[in-house]
Amino acid sequence: MTKTAKGAATRQRIVEAAAAEIRERGTVVTTLDDVCRRSGTGKSQMFHYFPRGREQLLLAVTELEARNVFDDQEPYLSQLTSRQAWRQWRDVVVETCRTQGLHCPLGVLIADVGRYSPAAQAVARQLIRRWQDAVRAGVEATQAAGEADPRIDADRLAAAVVTVIQGGVSVLLSTGSADHLEIALDMVLGPILRPFS
Amino acid sequence: MTKTAKGAATRQRIVEAAAAEIRERGTVVTTLDDVCRRSGTGKSQMFHYFPRGREQLLLAVTELEARNVFDDQEPYLSQLTSRQAWRQWRDVVVETCRTQGLHCPLGVLIADVGRYSPAAQAVARQLIRRWQDAVRAGVEATQAAGEADPRIDADRLAAAVVTVIQGGVSVLLSTGSADHLEIALDMVLGPILRPFS
């Protein structure tokens, strides 16, 4: 489909425009024409690079956002070895969600897109999996460093963390407040934030 | 708008048909014609009882579902005084979500409708509030009965519980599995499920 550098650039512009549009206004109300306008392209390109149309574009957006979200967090996640690092990470997560508010890509992604196309659902599932793995690795590293109770089940804790984040974002979407996220995250992270004796 | 019993009945049929349709197939793909067909009415009635159209209907559905969800849970919630009752409630929540799966009205509601109309958002917010209040009352009752650690902050725990449920449903929607819900709920309920000394 894409054979030249120019083409690749155009394709990318389209995906990024779509992602931005969706982040700002939501999936349902974002139209292909909006995306074309924003990316400075026409329907022609649209269907040239995404022959299966809207569905295919949404999938590409989903993948892009999944990458973005993960790349954003990765540097923090890979250094979770001390209680202090955890505390910092907690703050980053809450703050990111709070400021991005309704535009939280992860929220939009999983809540919105995932439900309607099996392919996008698979992407969402994979993102959750990776996210959870990264958190689990962090827990294990902290345990290995002797900074956390070794009796903590790292994978269960990680599962709870991603669930709580997802829920917090969800509540944020309907209430506009990140309080729930903060409270629940604190509670779940409790065992690892508090010193163990 | 509605002056006679017959009219009220029709109006109700419309809302219920819409709710069912949305539960089964989702908000985005549900059309007014679908609702008319299912309720055995015509556009004429539709706009007679909901002059502001689709938006107004969705709001009515949101309110209906909010009532339903809460009425379902209320009997359980009001009797949360023993650790055993909590364990039972936990099972009911998980099981309900698991079997209802993608059709979970709460999930659909808050994730789907809430984001697009301020009015619906208000309803969602109120539902969360009531739900959280009920859980908090349960925690306090359990503490009063001497079955739970009095040092637990009831409101924070309640906030975490609703967050976790919301998140669990959200994850369920994209992964199809209720495992996350179960794990996170267990973890958050930990302090109240385990005997304290």
Added chain:
DNA sequence: AATTTTTTGTACTTGCTGGTACATTTTGTC
């Protein structure tokens, strides 16, 4: 029974959105 109000049926309009057709330009290749 007359009349006014409410309820309902039918047919239509309008606007938008995903998607297509096809011609034209640009780009890479020999």
Added chain:
DNA sequence: GACAAAATGTACCAGCAAGTACAAAAAATT
């Protein structure tokens, strides 16, 4: 520079879904 392939511009189509117009039937009111 010729030729093929890729990229792009313009114009269009088909369908669908929200919403409207208006008249007819059914109830309520007197």
